[in-house]
Amino acid sequence: MRIVEATLQHLDLLTPMFIKYREFYGEPAFPDSSRKFLQTRLRRKESVIYLALADDEDTLFGFCQLYPSYSSLALKRVWILNDIYVAEESRRQLVADGLLQAAKKMAKETQAVRMRAATSRDNEVAQKVYESIGFAEDQQFKSYLLPINGD
Secondary structure (H helix, E strand, O other): EEEEEEHHHHHHHHHHHHHHHHHOOOOOOHHHHHHHHHHHHHHHOOOEEEEOOOOOOOOOOEEEEEEEEEOOOOEEEEEEEEEEEEEHHHHHOOOOHHHHHHHHHHHHHHOOEEEEEEEOOOOOHHHHHHHHOOOOOOOOOOOOOOOOOOO
């Protein structure tokens, strides 16, 4: 398995798995919109996407997507681990660990103060994976959401 940073050339490989990720969380597939969303993020360099690929680079085992943010208090960059997904047939093969280690390395290289991640309250597998590489539940701040336009 190789971990690589996604480019526009990976769109055909990435889009179907991104759709499965969205469906996992109960969202509609929207294949054209999903592809366009990924294409825009990559083209504008608005996110960093890591891919876990087979050595032949024809098989995608999983991906993660991070968005940059900043901490006004720390005066440093923060990375938000927004998406991570591993194909069902590739689970329990340390794919998520490899993706998270690549993300952690990138965060260190960009002098980030931290990475943030969130998952559904009932996704105990993801919680255990996050904790295994050093994530800890935030005890200092309570998060809130403000839906905009009915979302």
